[in-house]
Amino acid sequence: MNTQTTSTIAPAVEIQGLSKEFAGHLAVQPLDLTIGDNEFFSILGPSGCGKTTLMRMITGFEAPSSGRVLLGGADVTAVPTRNRDLNMLFQSYALFPHLTVFENVAFELRVRRVAKDEANRRTREALELVRLGHLGDRKPDQLSGGQRQRVALARAVVSRPKVVLLDEPLGALDQQLRKEMQYELKRMQREVGITFIYVTHDQEEALTMSDRIAVMSEGVVQQVAGPEDIYNRPETRFVAGFIGSCNLLDTTVPEGAAGDEVEVVVDGAGTVRGVLGETVTSERPGTLLVRPERIEVRPDAPGAAGIAGVVETLTFLGEEWHLHLLVGGLTVKASLSSLAKERDLPGLSMGDTLRLSWRPQDARIVIR
Amino acid sequence: MTVDRVVNGIARGVFVFLYIPIAAVIVYSFNAAGTNTRFEGLTLQWYVELFQDAALMQTLQTSAIVAVITATVATAIGIMFALGLARYRGRGRASLLALIALPLIVPEIVLGVAMLSVFSATKIPLGILTLVLGHLIVSLPLATLVLMSSAAMLDPSLPEAATDLGCTPWQTFTRVYFPLLRPAVVAAWLLSFTTSFSNIVMSTFLSGVGSTTLPLKIYSSLKTGLTPSINALGALLILLTLVIVLLVGVSQMRRILVESRS
Ligand SMILES: Nc1ncnc2c1ncn2[C@@H]1O[C@H](COP(=O)(O)OP(=O)(O)O)[C@@H](O)[C@H]1O
Numbered sequence: 261m262n263t264q265t266t267s268t269i270a271p272a273v274e275i276q277g278l279s280k281e282f283a284g285h286l287a288v289q290p291l292d293l294t295i296g297d298n299e300f301f302s303i304l305g306p307s308g309c310g311k312t313t314l315m316r317m318i319t320g321f322e323a324p325s326s327g328r329v330l331l332g333g334a335d336v337t338a339v340p341t342r343n344r345d346l347n348m349l350f351q352s353y354a355l356f357p358h359l360t361v362f363e364n365v366a367f368e369l370r371v372r373r374v375a376k377d378e379a380n381r382r383t384r385e386a387l388e389l390v391r392l393g394h395l396g397d398r399k400p401d402q403l404s405g406g407q408r409q410r411v412a413l414a415r416a417v418v419s420r421p422k423v424v425l426l427d428e429p430l431g432a433l434d435q436q437l438r439k440e441m442q443y444e445l446k447r448m449q450r451e452v453g454i455t456f457i458y459v460t461h462d463q464e465e466a467l468t469m470s471d472r473i474a475v476m477s478e479g480v481v482q483q484v485a486g487p488e489d490i491y492n493r494p495e496t497r498f499v500a501g502f503i504g505s506c507n508l509l510d511t512t513v514p515e516g517a518a519g520d521e522v523e524v525v526v527d528g529a530g531t532v533r534g535v536l537g538e539t540v541t542s543e544r545p546g547t548l549l550v551r552p553e554r555i556e557v558r559p560d561a562p563g564a565a566g567i568a569g570v571v572e573t574l575t576f577l578g579e580e581w582h583l584h585l586l587v588g589g590l591t592v593k594a595s596l597s598s599l600a601k602e603r604d605l606p607g608l609s610m611g612d613t614l615r616l617s618w619r620p621q622d623a624r625i626v627i628r
Numbered sequence: 629m630t631v632d633r634v635v636n637g638i639a640r641g642v643f644v645f646l647y648i649p650i651a652a653v654i655v656y657s658f659n660a661a662g663t664n665t666r667f668e669g670l671t672l673q674w675y676v677e678l679f680q681d682a683a684l685m686q687t688l689q690t691s692a693i694v695a696v697i698t699a700t701v702a703t704a705i706g707i708m709f710a711l712g713l714a715r716y717r718g719r720g721r722a723s724l725l726a727l728i729a730l731p732l733i734v735p736e737i738v739l740g741v742a743m744l745s746v747f748s749a750t751k752i753p754l755g756i757l758t759l760v761l762g763h764l765i766v767s768l769p770l771a772t773l774v775l776m777s778s779a780a781m782l783d784p785s786l787p788e789a790a791t792d793l794g795c796t797p798w799q800t801f802t803r804v805y806f807p808l809l810r811p812a813v814v815a816a817w818l819l820s821f822t823t824s825f826s827n828i829v830m831s832t833f834l835s836g837v838g839s840t841t842l843p844l845k846i847y848s849s850l851k852t853g854l855t856p857s858i859n860a861l862g863a864l865l866i867l868l869t870l871v872i873v874l875l876v877g878v879s880q881m882r883r884i885l886v887e888s889r890s
């Protein structure tokens with residue numbers, strides 16, 4: 261890895277107040293993002309939430325309605341795509357069918373008039389990186405889907421751009437190959453040390469590969485954080501519901517509440533605690549977010565802590581059990597490792613009453 | 629099977645029907661008799677006469693010049709139309725397509741009359757220029773349709789990929805579009821060329837003094853009777869066609885014809 265001698269390294273990409281309007285509809289609402297050097301950064305969200313539009317504004321294929329894009333500290337908002345130090349990996353791969361694999365990968369170096377020997381050497385290196393050194397003479401239509409994907413990646417990194425953007429690149433591959441390519445993409449990104457901006461609607465893909473994730477919904481960035489924080493500490497109702505499985509319990513946040521151990525009343529269930537990210541000056545409706553595996557279930561005993569719940573369904577999934585519990589009028593999902601079930605609740609059956617509790621830092625209270 | 633035999637027989641018949649006139653032209657071009665009713669041994673006399681017939685040679689030259697210019701311009705404009713329409717999905721696309729194909733449906737004689745009145749109104753003298761413009765009207769739709777079917781099959785992200793990899797719009801054209809459309813470009817050019825070269829109706833209206841085209845000349849010489857030199861000319865044109873087919877390559881030719889149709 262290169263060690264930069266300058267004391268302040270500008271982030272690879274800075275997005276400031278960037279938005280895009282299509283015919284009166286805001287596909288991307290004004291947003292700010294900072295993406296670091298060498299970062300594997302994912303943009304995760306359901307189809308139609310504006311991911312592609314955001315990415316196309318970064319590449320310059322789409323002109324923003326407002327805001328700026330900075331690359332390595334320089335404003336490139338008005339710079340045409342071909343002069344931006346970034347490359348895109350297209351979902352269709354967009355390999356040039358009339359060129360060989362080698363010529364496809366060498367394409368950018370030739371267009372940019374890199375000396376022939378140098379261009380050939382770097383092309384061979386890029387092909388080695390994706391482990392396709394032996395297929396340079398093939399035409400794209402003589403390759404499998406996975407191989408085409410690798411050629412497209414080699415073509416995108418051969419000029420060592422500052423950023424590579426990937427728009428749902430694994431969408432066209434089958435399940436087995438997707439898993440392999442997830443691992444490979446991550447390996448290659450480490451090896452070349454280029455910032456990857458990875459667009460996907462697949463939460464698992466984002467969680468396993470990314471250094472950080474931006475979760476998007478309806479043109480709004482909901483949360484930017486590392487995979488663990490995104491999963492364990494969702495900050496909005498949307499993030500909690502979109503990623504993994506989560507309990508969303510409606511509640512009322514009292515006036516003046518703030519801090520990491522806020523007590524709220526969940527109707528019919530009782531008083532519970534969680535983290536409130538902001539200070540509320542007046543009573544507001546809120547939602548308490550808590551993941552099923554963060555809920556501890558214990559046998560009901562007189563004076564036991566937590567709220568009471570009656571087992572509605574009980575499903576065995578091998579490594580763990582999924583429980584649906586009736587708490588007041590609400591159904592709460594909880595999961596329990598097979599080990600814990602065997603050790604603590606061996607005779608558990610439907611209709612049993614259990615005590616549910618969680619650490620305050622594992623639950624998040626958001627204002628609706 | 630009898631059905632097979634019948635089909636086989638018909639197919640043979642059609643082949644004979646198609647190629648007998650061509651064979652006849654070639655044979656008679658060497659016929660010493662000087663008429664198409666008897667055969668009296670071989671001669672090259674008609675070829676010599678052909679090349680000595682200055683008036684006929686003049687019309688051949690006119691036709692060749694007009695056809696080359698028409699084919700080149702029609703192909704160039706056709707490429708722009710095709711690339712534009714392949715990407716354009718907005719309103720008015722269907723009407724634009726209809727507008728381009730319209731000259732194929734409107735009787736050529738109507739177009740010829742219309743163009744003639746435009747040229748006399750604007751006082752443009754009839755000649756090579758008016759011939760080219762008239763032939764363009766009929767070749768351009770063909771060239772555009774051939775090119776469009778090929779352009780529509782290209783992955784729409786290819787030009788974006790090229791831009792992304794540093795290409796200017798011109799480089800995108802020379803490095804990506806043109807090589808990929810080359811078979812269609814060749815097909816469109818040849819189609820426009822033959823359309824222009826063999827055109828009679830438009831030429832009747834739009835040729836001026838001294839710019840008679842070869843088909844017009846042949847047609848008018850029908851009144852005085854076909855000279856054997858016309859056979860020699862026909863034989864030479866057939867030879868030229870064969871050379872083109874061989875140059876382009878038979879397999880390439882088949883691809884062009886199949887591609888321009890799909
Ligand atoms: N060129 C366009 N013209 C009009 N609307 C568009 C255009 N591109 C995208 N949109 C709209 O913008 C929204 C976001 O689209 P997109 O960025 O493709 O979402 P995603 O990539 O997350 O699926 C969608 O509602 C889509 O219909």
Ligand SMILES: [Mg+2]
Pocket residue numbers: 308311312
């Ligand atoms: Mg998309």
